[in-house]
Amino acid sequence: MSELAVRLTCVSKSFGAHAAVSDLDLEIPRGSITGLLGPNGSGKTTTIRMMMAILLPDRGQVELLGGFPDFDRRSRVGYLPEERGVYEKMKVLDQLAFLGEIRGIDRRVARSRAMRWLERLGLSDWADKKVQTLSKGMQQKVQFVGTVLHEPELLILDEPFSGLDPINQEVLEAIVLEERRRGATILFSTHLMEQAERICERVCLIASSRKVLDGDLREIKRRERSGVVAVEFEGDDRWLSSLDVAGIEEVGHAHHLTLGPRTDSARVLAAAAAAGVGVRRFEVLEPTLREIFVSHAGVPADEEPVLLAAGGAR
């Protein structure tokens, strides 16, 4: 069995003159939880659709669960598309049973599993209602149940949390993490940086159809040091002026020192000790995902830059 759940090798896809994805390499190890981050129109959905063989790449190779995304492999994936598709006239439980059944689960088993999920999500009263009578958020939860019902090896979720209120976002987040503990590999796209930061182990940042950065989130953060030290101390602050730093900023009680080429954090700490001030807090600040994204792509992922959005083909 391959170590990788998904591997894209030099994949490109364009629609007419518009390049949606350019030379994308991506490897998603089994058992990981990966966020695909980027502003709208950056190529996240196109990438996901190529993984599911809904689109075929113009160039490059897509491997899903160790090979070409054929039906056998795809049926082991739980896929939540960006465009929420449901049979609106069908009853909730019937719909879920159908989705389970086409993936090879016995209908009765699928029904009882679906019912358990609905109870868990507080939707059991709606099991016999037509899907179209549910609110958008409830429909999204139903669709999410349809995605995980067959206990897939890999979950591919396109913007799974968008449009949900914070409480339901948390519920789904918890379920995603639980699926991960069950052993599933999880890949989801989002433009919500804070959320990705909270639950992802790995991230892949995309902007304007190109990969900007990918890898283990902690490693990235370590590598992408912000170069800012926060110091809180009691006493005279004159010692600060002796430091050869690029900038000093007062943030509340703390001073944020932007380190320069000739000063590292150890020297700052030494200077503080030498000045005899009482250090209350000394912290090398980690950059936020947002800052990392901006430093690489020039724009934050959750803003909609006019130029990128205008090209927004799926």
Add this chain to the structure above:
Amino acid sequence: MRQIWAVLRREYIERVRTKGFILSTIAIPVLMVGFIALSAFMAMRAERFDREWVLVDRTGRIGAEVAEAIGAAGYAADLLGGEATLEDLDARILDDDLEAYIVLDEATLRDGAFSYRSDDSPGSTRRAVLEGIVVREVLRQRIAGLESPGEVQALLDRGGHLEFERVTDDPSGADEISEAEKISGIATGLAGVFILYISMLIYGAFVLRAVLDEKRNRVVEVVISAVTPGRLMFGKILGVGSMGLTQLGIWAASAALLGLLGVPMLAAALAQEGALAEFAHLLPGVGTLLLLLAYFILGFFLYAALFAAVGAMCSSEEEAQQAQVPVMMLLIIPFVMQMYSLEGGGFEWMEWAALFPFFTPILMFPRAASGSVEWWMVAISLALMALAVVATAWVAGRIYRVGILMQGKRPTLREVVRWVRQA
């Protein structure tokens, strides 16, 4: 197999549960009953007899017999002698006291002519009944004066009998068809043409809509991640087809029930003994019904595959409206041809056109039902249709596979050809 079954089941149950299905399934038999009841009512109303007649007999010889026969036929007439004046009777009619009066005189005995005076003209049934009665009594009178009147009278009472013998060059007489069977064949053929035409058109459109809806609301992206497009298409077509057969089955059963219960009751109500026997002759045979079923199933698959391909190509209702026109033309052309040939303008070549699989159901069924084509032509037409179903499903399946995931503008014909070649 299991996936096809799941898709079929979903499609079938979701359709059969809709209000539209339930209403239309019930409405048609109700309309049938209503139509038959209405026509029976109209027939009875046309021959409503509410006021008495008067029979004026100036011959003094056949009045009593005619009055009695009129009574036996369900009417009633008071017999008056020659003393009644026509002016009085006319006045009674104008006063609505009398509906009509009949005058028998010397001319009646001579050549069967009699007058019927009323303010309203008699219906054709009434006219025929009265003419029959009067002529019979006149003949009785005149025969009575002949030699051996008994024999002649017996002959008259028994009535004539038409015996039909077909002129044929086949000495064995194997494929002899009775006149009644022939009429039945034509009626069955015509009914079959309408059933085939309407059902293929409507159920085909259902398939198109099913495909288009699933594509438009993007459910197909999820479904297609587990089911191959071929199975999905096949399952959907089978599901809609089963719904169609259910509906047709319910209609056929209610028609049969109506035939078994309703028609004898109707015939009894109308006091027409012959009607029942005549009706029985009009019923199609089991073989013809099986042929109709075969043409429906093959024809449905043929057109459903085309409609599915059209649905997969389009992204909106409006596009689909346009794109389905060529497919509908394939159904409309043979229908128009068939209607033309029923008018008596049939051509020899239409038998051969009926072998074109897309035309076969509508052109071949009526010919087969009325026995005007050889059986081997029917066999060939079925075989060709089966081949065409396979070929069409293959092409449509390839269009469906690509089209179903394609969003945006409708593909050009050239692109569609490329899909079929590449897929």
